[in-house]
Amino acid sequence: MIRLLLAAAVLAALLLALPAEAALIKPLGINPASSAGTFNNAPGGGVFEDQYTFTLSGGPQFLSIASATNTYAGLSDFIASFSAAVYTTGADGIVNNADDIAVIGPVAATPCIGVSNCQGMAGSALLNPGAYYLELTGFAGGTAGYGGNLAVAAVPGPVVGAGLPGILMALGGLLAWRRMRRT
Numbered sequence: 001m002i003r004l005l006l007a008a009a010v011l012a013a014l015l016l017a018l019p020a021e022a023a024l025i026k027p028l029g030i031n032p033a034s035s036a037g038t039f040n041n042a043p044g045g046g047v048f049e050d051q052y053t054f055t056l057s058g059g060p061q062f063l064s065i066a067s068a069t070n071t072y073a074g075l076s077d078f079i080a081s082f083s084a085a086v087y088t089t090g091a092d093g094i095v096n097n098a099d100d101i102a103v104i105g106p107v108a109a110t111p112c113i114g115v116s117n118c119q120g121m122a123g124s125a126l127l128n129p130g131a132y133y134l135e136l137t138g139f140a141g142g143t144a145g146y147g148g149n150l151a152v153a154a155v156p157g158p159v160v161g162a163g164l165p166g167i168l169m170a171l172g173g174l175l176a177w178r179r180m181r182r183t
Helices: 002-017 164-182
Strands: 025-030 038-041 046-056 061-071 079-088 102-108 118-127 130-140 146-155
Touching: 046 146, 061 079, 061 130, 079 118, 079 146, 102 118, 118 146, 130 146
Parallel strands: 025 046
Antiparallel strands: 038 146, 046 130, 061 118, 061 146, 079 102, 079 130
């Protein structure tokens, strides 16, 4: 019995001493354009969950487009269950927490069109100013890697005079023109 307890204690100590694979968290900055939003990683073998944080400032809204690809020569380069999603950081501002809301995806990787040994995914959304992160997950082979881009562009606000006030002003102008034409 003592040997069994000792063996269990040694096994538990060995398991606790193994390094845990931490998720990669990399900041892409504020309003990342194409060049600033480029990312890549070689997660090594096993399950991975990587996050790329970014902040949208200004606005009123931003068109956000995210894409990622995995090009593989053999099975050791292939990423199984490869998927991506963009989330808000929620009210607490903490990445990958219970109050995060998906705003793009999750989107599963599909074969690249016209390119062999390639899989990828992409998505887009109109986002309001705030804190967000792109999350990539999968099960990587020993030498697997991925690359991609996240780019945002500000969407202009409404044009002055458009909407109901603009229609009323146009209608008033039309009535004034018609009255002036009669006289």
